[in-house]
Amino acid sequence: MLKSLHKTYEFHLQGVVQGVGFRPFVYRIAKECGIFGYVRNTTEGVFILAQGTKEALEYFECALQIPPKVAKITRISKKEIKNAESFFDFSIAQSIQENALSATIPADIALCDECLEEIRNSKNRRFSYPFCSCTNCGGRYSLIHTLPYDRKNTAMAEFEMCEHCKEEYENPNSRRFHSEINCCYDCGPKLFFAENLDKFKFEEPMEDSTLCKRFGEDFLEEPLHRAVKSLKQGKILAIKGIGGYALVCNGLNAEAIATLRVRKNRPQKPFALMCKDMKMAESYVHLSALQKEILSSSVAPILLTKSKDKISLPLFEIAPNLATLGVILPYAPLHYLLFEQLDFPLIFTSANLSGEPIIKDFYRVVETLVGVCDGVLLYNRNILNSIDDSLVRTLIHNGKEEMQILRRARGFLCDIALSFKTQQDFIALGAQQKATFCLKTKNKILLSPHLGDLENVVSVENFLNTQKLFLTQYKIAPRNFVLDLHPNYAQRGFVSDIDKIQCVQHHFAHLLSNVAENAINTKVLGVIFDGTGYGETSKDSGKTGKIWGGEFFEWNPSAPLEYQRIAYFDDFSLLGGERAIKDVRRLGLSLIFESFEEEYKTLVLPLLREFSQENLEIFYTISKKVSRSAKVPCNSVGRLFDGVSALCGVCAQSSYEGEGGMVLESLALSALKSVKNKNLDMYMYTIKESVISYQGMVREICKELEWGMEVQEIALKFHNTLAEIIAEVAQDYTHIALSGGCFQNALLTQLVLEKLKNKVVYLNKEIPCNDGGISVGQAYFMNLCLTYS
Structure with a gap:
């Protein structure tokens, strides 16, 4: 031509x-x-x-x-x-390195069907190979050191391709054509198995690739076989996955699960369950067509859904007192190979100490989990960037079942489809719990994976290391930072006095995360229910530092940097401050004292019998007279859930965040099964001069408890009352945005959607409604500040 x-x-x-x-x-x-x-x-x-x-x-x-x-x-x-x-x-052509980086770091992808077929085919050269992958699947984010995404820039750099793999890599007709992590038995990573972790001693941190070379003779032969045998014997193993180590054991063995709870000091928090396949998952939980699609997708998240009745699982050990179960399917070759020899589900939980990030290195397993796990199945390829499993659920919105992300991590991309007008770079540093950061660089909005709670040194180091990864990759040094108002959040120490800092009220950031995700450009009522958020000084809120969490904000795009606090719940006290967040009986007492005053002495409730008369009088005095250092005012709906759970006697000591609310939701779901019509009962409440009074509701709950009403009925009425309160406050609004951790409660969300079915209701779906989405709301605020400044 x-x-x-x-x-x-x-x-x-x-x-x-x-x-x-x-x-x-x-x-x-x-x-x-x-x-x-x-x-x-x-x-x-x-x-x-x-x-x-x-x-x-x-x-x-x-x-x-x-x-x-x-x-x-x-x-x-x-x-x-x-x-x-x-x-x-x-x-x-050969990749080139330029000054500015705008390529997006890709997400880790679950094993594809073609690779799965290969590892199951005894005639294929990758039969039973635990690191089989192609251009359609495998680790990405967890393996990347820097972009461009070439083998030399990944954890595969030290594994030189053999002739067969190189031939595939160069063959345009192969699905491994330019697959940067291509490998096989001859040239790729290998499995190792360790027992008796006490014999491994490290003077300093060591990567797994180096460690496997140095301690090769200390590992046992036939690693996969030994792991399978251990699991069948009821032992607890740490298994290295794509983004970190997981603790696993037989999901049908109640004794093994109970042992794991004791060793990990996780008395009540639910475990996820990894099922061999969809058939096994369906035998334990209810799954819709969409939920099946989600489980088998390339994201392969943990799906939170309703468990079935009368199943063989020891649910009292896996998800104590809950009606829901988190299930996940195998997503890495190693998982499939384990299940080739197992006929039971596996408890599947991050290998870490409570509150710390997932462990990605064997030396840390030895350092922290001696006495927790009986053995470790690992491999000699390094995990460069640790990442947890994602957590999702589905709900019905506008007549359609849709996915809602609760924890955005493995499988999801870092870039999010938001439109920011400012050209300036900045970083929003999120909240203390469920920490994330949101980086604005050029035309990209990058949301970090879930990074846990910043309440220990290890978690803070992980947050800063991940932040450094992003800043280094995109070659920026932002001078604009966005923080939460809370003066004691760890992020306060991440920036210096010379940096330009904006602070955003916690619940306003929740609302703005919804505004940003749904591109809301009309006046909207934000309903923000969560556990804890540092309040702001205003004429209607009293002193700064109050704990908010039951908020109704009006937001208008004509004044986008402002909000009006339309309504909020009346205060009650955290008796003893933060101790009340764990010992939720104190929250129950506070609700009683606020609702009955001195008449509390006439009540005959199990909660009151848990305290001596002397202690009750001390707590009552604190609630009424003593300084703010002894009682912290609070109007949080999350804490209201905790207090009601304590009144009902279903939660006394909260062993994980939101336990009281999750137990109440499960009880309410149980009661809902027997409701023959949609006309649910509710409790008394009043709204006067923007203040929502809960006292009438608490008085009725206490009386019903004295009469012997089932706690399931009380839990359902409580949920319905909260939904009715939202509907009443929202009656003069056409557009409503729901956000905050309490809307992880599926029943509360569905009840609200039903009551507001004739209005436009916006939900967080791609961005978590909990504190994992705070950084996005902060970033949206900074975008507005820089755009209009």
């Missing part, structure tokens, strides 16, 4: 276009369309130089619009090149 009939274009593509088989995809469609030139990774994304006839280029450009399913193109630019040199083939 004559050169004069050819045109030449440069294409620049941005988004998730590295580590997802994008260059091989471009190569194949270029060949099919008769395009000459090349494609390569850059630090901005993917660059294509395409040369061909007008018709061929049109076909090529159309084909680019349908990329691999795990890719995500956010921007394509095209520019014609005059007098370009002639090309006579199409190739994948």
Whole structure:
């Protein structure tokens, strides 16, 4: 074909276009369309130089619009090149390193069906190989040291491909064409198994790749076989996954699970359950078509759903007092290989100490989990970036079942589809619990994975290391920071006095996360219910530092940096301050004292019998007379849930965040099964001068408890009362946004949606409604500040 009939274009593509088989995809469609030139990774994304006839280029450009399913193109630019040199083939060119980085770090992807078939095929050279992968699956974020996404920039750099793997890598017809983590038995990572962890001694931290070389003779032969045998014997193992180590044991063995609870000091918090396949999962939980799709997706998250009645699981050990269960399917080759020899589900929980991030290195397993696990199944490829499993659920919204992300981690992309107007870089540092940060750089909004609670040194170090990874990758040094109002949050120590700092009230940030996600551009009532948030000084809130958490905010895009506090719950006291958050009996007492005053002495309740008369009088005096240092005013709905759970005697000592509320929800769901119509009962409450009084409700609950009413009925009425309060406050609004950790409660959310069915209701779905979404709301606020300044 004559050169004069050819045109030449440069294409620049941005988004998730590295580590997802994008260059091989471009190569194949270029060949099919008769395009000459090349494609390569850059630090901005993917660059294509395409040369061909007008018709061929049109076909090529159309084909680019349908990329691999795990890719995500956010921007394509095209520019014609005059007098370009002639090309006579199409190739994948060497990646180049530029100054500015705008390519998106790809997410870790669950094992694909083709690779699964290979590891199950005894005639395939990767039969039973625990690290089988291709361009359609495998680790990405957890393995990346830097972009562009080339083998030399990943944890696979030290594993040189054998001849067979290299042949696949260079074969355009192979799905491993330019698969940067391609490997096999001959050239890739290997499994190891360790027992008697006391014999491993480390003078300093050591990566797993180095450790496996140094202590090779201390590991046992047939690692997979030994792991399977241990699990069948009821032992507890730490198993290295994609983003870190997990603690696992037989999910049918109540004794093993109870032992794990004791060793890990996790008395009540529910465990997730990894099931062998969908059939096994369906035998334990109710699954809709969408839920099955989610479980088997490339994200492969933990799905929170309702457990079935009369099942063989020891639910009293797995998810004590709860009606829901978190289930997950195998997502790594190693998981599938274990289940090839197991016929029972596995308890599947992060290997860590309570409150600390997931462990990614064997030396840390030895350092912290001696006495917790009986053995460790590991491999000699390093995890560069630890990441937890994601947690999701589904709910019915506007007549359609939809997924809602509760913990955004493995499998989800770091970039989120938000539109910010400012060109300036900044970072929002989120909240103390369920910590995340949100980085604005150029045209990208990057939300970090879930990083846990910043209440210990290890968690803070993990937060700062992950922040450093992002800042280094994108080569920025932001001078604009956004913080929560709380003066004692760990993030306060992450910035210096010379930095430009904005502070955003906690619940306003919750609301703005919803505004940002749903692109709300009209006046909206924000209903923000959570556990703890530092209050703001205003004429209607009293002194700063009150604990808020039962808020109704009006927000208007005409004044987007402001909110009006329309209504809020009346105060009660945290007797003894933060101790009341754990010992929720104190919250129950506070509700009684506020609702009955001196008449509390006439009540005959199990909760009151748990305290001596002397202690009751001391607590009552504190609640009425003593300084704020002894009683902390609070109007949090999360704490209200805790207090009611204590009144009902279903939770006394909260062993994990939200336990009281989760138990009440499960009780209410149980009561809902026997309700024959939708006219649910509710308790008395009043709303006067913006203050919502809960006292009438507490008085009725206490009387019903004295009469012997079932706590399931009380729990359902309590949920319905909260929903009715929201409906009453919202009656003059057409648009309502729900956010805050209390809306992780599926029953409360569904009751509210039902009562507001004639209004426009916005929910957090992609961005967590809990504190994991706070950084997004903060970032939206900073975007507004910089845009209008």
